[in-house]
Amino acid sequence: MLTTVAQTSSLFTAPLIAAAAVAAIAIPVIIHLLWRVRRQRQVWAAMRFLQVAIKKQKNKLRLEHLLLLLTRCLILLLLGLGLAGPVGTGLSKLFGQRSGQRLVHLILDDTLTSGAQLRVGANHLRLDDLKKQAIALLDQVGEKDHVSIWRSAQSAMPLLPPSQLNKPQALQLIDSIKPRHTASDMRTVLATIQSQLDDAAYLGYEQTIVILSDFSHGSLGKQTQQSFDRLARDATVCLIPPAPSIPNMQITKVQPRRSQMLRPLDGALAVMLDVTLARQGKIDQAATCRIGLYLDGKEVSTREHQWAAGQSQATVQMDLSWNDSVTAYPFILPIEARLASEAQHNRLHADDRQFTQVQIREQLRILLVDDAVSSSTDAKGFTASQWLSFALSPAQNSLNVQQVTAAQLSADMLVNVDVCMVLRPDQISKPQMASIDQWTRKGGMLWLFAPADEQMAGLPVWALNLSQQLDLPVKLDVKQLEGDWGLNLASRPPAALSLLGADWQALLRPVRVSQMLGLFAPLDSDSPTQAWLSLNDPAQTPVMVSQPLDDGYVLASALALSPDWSNLQTRPLFVPLLHEAIASLTSQSASRQLLAFKPGTIPQLGERFTQSSQLIGPKRMTLKRDSSGKMVSTLPIDEPGVYRAQQDGSKNLLLINVNADDASLAMSDEHAVKQLLFDHNGADASHAKLHWLDRDNPTWPTVDSTANSQLGWNLLWIALALMILETMLARWFSHASTQQRSWAGWLWRGVLKLLHLDHGPPQRFGKGGSR
Known part of the structure; x- marks a missing residue:
């Protein structure tokens, strides 16, 4: 099969080194030819006996020289190709060989942004579309293929480890995925898959990574220096194109003017708070939203905010009155702020709530x-x-x-x-x-x-x-x-x-x-x-x-x-x-000293929680003592809300708040996704194996679906073995001494006899005779 220069260069990570290796083959050939240059010979009496001996061994010497030449050429070629980093995919394309099995890593984005509504008035989330696309792709997977299913929100653990496709089980798992409130862990998922590319159990498989995400800023997470260009080089990466931008409003922070207040001698306690708001999309239009403050689920204060055209951030000052009697002080008062707005300006509701707390002291x-x-x-x-x-x-x-x-x-x-x-x-x-x-x-x-x-x-x-x-x-x-x-x-x-x-x-x-x-x-x-x-x-x-x-x-x-x-x-x-x-x-x-965390964390709690074995809130979380003696939850706390200790819950509580950055619906384009994940160092060659699927009708790509493996180390080991063999052959073919010949000599003469190239008994030097 003929290949173009571009196709040939794609077989290696460093094609220039591969070209130098091919050119280096000429070095031993030139040396061999120069050694064979005929020179004028002077015939003298003893020369005739030497010529007769050489004539008898001519074919044998020619074979020895040819074997040494081929071995040295092959050593230079393998060393160069090994250092050039040949890729199994390219070699498979060159020889037309394809693997019969495939390992598919299916990554579904279940972060905060996947809970955004696609259409006004319809309870249809972005995650619903992603699950539909995943099911359509699984329908095209063969029965002998292996599949792993990942969720991109924290924490990065496979929902289904790599195993042979069990379609009913896979469909049931996909259907069970719900949007979570935790931050994106996409980079950890990709890093884990990248580290598993050399898994011996799947070296012969065609590995394909499918990323189903809206690729908003919130779903991609924080930028790091980590690049996954090896995934794009050694496996086939398929992605759904970034989703279109949609409008959203959110509460980014609720901050009381005073986090600690003294109990009033008479009348109600007035708590002043600053509620920080933000919005994305359609900011060129005026809008209205309503903020409510809640104590124990009961609304105690409300205020409307008018967004001016072009305004993207705002801070609303609110007052809350509290006059309940408390028998024990200090007492921590948790406060919830909720945002309500028109659906056309707010498609994501997971970031419409924030919690804060005020400690009330008697003295x-x-x-x-x-x-x-x-x-x-x-x-x-x-x-x-x-x-x-x-x-x-x-x-x-x-x-x-x-x-x-x-x-x-x-x-x-x-x-x-x-x-x-x-x-x-x-x-x-x-x-x-x-x-x-x-x-x-x-x-x-x-x-x-x-x-x-x-x-x-x-x-x-x-x-x-x-x-x-x-x-x-x-x-x-x-x-x-x-x-x-x-x-x-x-x-x-x-x-x-x-x-x-x-x-x-x-x-x-x-x-x-x-x-x-x-x-x-x-x-x-x-x-x-x-x-x-x-x-x-x-x-x-x-x-x-x-x-x-x-x-x-x-x-x-x-x-x-x-x-x-x-x-x-x-x-x-x-x-x-x-x-x-x-x-x-x-x-x-x-x-x-007040405790507030993001979803998905395992908080370390102080001494005042040592008498409690549980946290009571939106979920019941079991506490245990860690190696440092502090109390921690046995599982990450991923549901926002107020969590009270089982003992003295009015004094010992913690808050779980959604991070506004994790809910950002600002969209990335295809070029930005490529650069962020697979082209961190600006190497355009890695883009050749990124495939953007059709959102409405996703199908597997028909190219680059061969098994991938790095062959460089294998070639270098073979080159090392040939170097050892060349040293042994050069020593044997030098004929410097035949007294110390081992079993390898008998084996060599046996090969020559089979080829009818051994015309007499081996002659000896020294005391045993001379040639």
């Missing part, structure tokens, strides 16, 4: 670390701790304030504390600071003030110990700065004090600063450190900064609570500053 416990009770007072007759106690007194019923001295502070005392205000950091020892550091990192709020009687020049020792122990970029500097400054009125309130934004400048204006410690902090855009208050000097010197520390927060103030330093404690800013800072930062620390 916050605040620890004031100051001098002994007999500590000095300022000009107005108050100690620093008294200024703080007065400022916190309006919320005394919900704030439990306790004062201790630095000598009394211990790790046990910090166990149930929410906020620790250190007014005399110069009296804190290194062991005490280590305990404060551990407590803060676990979610505590630490507020450091400058000591009022600090008179030391140079860097204070306590400030050095403080910065080293807490390992913070915020540093208290060398000495007190004196002057008469106001606060920077052009600054904006930090996010934690956003509720003071309307009155921010009016609150800052009366504050004057007469002395302070130097405070240095990285305040660039990439730093989590924030300046809450700063001077109105040219350098905008920070006066108070916040810094996250693992799950907790540190607030550092360069001011002491004394009229000799500033009038902050006597101005209207002081009280709301304290209350908003405590409420906001403790809420942010609490939000980091």
